[in-house]
Amino acid sequence: MQRPLVAAAPVTEAVNTHSDGDHWWGNDTLPSAARITTSAASLDAMHEDLPPAALTALATTGALIGRVPGPVGAAAAYVARVRSDARFPRRTPRLPDRTFHTTHRLTVGDRTVELERLGPCHTAGDVVAHVTDAGVVFTGDLLFVASTPILWNGPLDNWLAALDRLIRWDAAVYVPGHGPTGTVDDLRALRDYWWWLRDAGRDHHARGSSVRQTARELARSNEFGRWSAWRSPERLVLSLSTLFDRWNGNPPGxxxxxxRARAFADAETLLREGIFPQ
Structure with missing residues (x-):
């Protein structure tokens, strides 16, 4: 945190949009008096997810055994790849102080911030923050800009409905969970991606294709060209793992x-095959 930026306006409120560590493991950098809010579903998931020390161990191990042939080595290598040079906290950071179930209103100075839980989508408790008078929406990971999204929890229909709701707000600026600030056009581009992946993936699933083979064929299709330049295009296979799990009759979750390990192994394998640029 840049102290000169907050010297005249100290941080009193913070929002964790969801339970992924890259969106809340920085809580310990906030002033101790600052109140942190998230959805009840996100707090539950924070308790259930692997702590940062465990992920550090996995990534470190992955760097050592990533060359081992087979899915174990591939999955480990992908964990190390995703971490890159990031440093995780040594202990589980401070958890949010306050939760809500559907909507909540924050007052920060003379400004009102409307919080709404639109998950489960990317995760179980995805939250967005709408600063109406400023025309700004903080979307968390319900929006990726120039970056490939990941569907982990689902159902996808919830995410599509959330995108429709965000589009109707017609804000001037949408601050995504990953990538540069966006506009309504970026929401529409993401919605188009999900429509394409859902429909194309379902056709391959009905024909009995595996997740990896489906991802391989979709990545080579002409239709994929529209999104192939997005960062980390191999995440396509991670989302397909969730969609296939759902089409196999399993409930969202x-x-x-x-x-997760199988999806990571598939992503690393396809990267090594040169299916996706690195």
């Missing part, structure tokens, strides 16, 4: 360790 966070991925099991087995499914």
């Amino acid at each position: 966070p991925p099991t360790v087995t499914r």
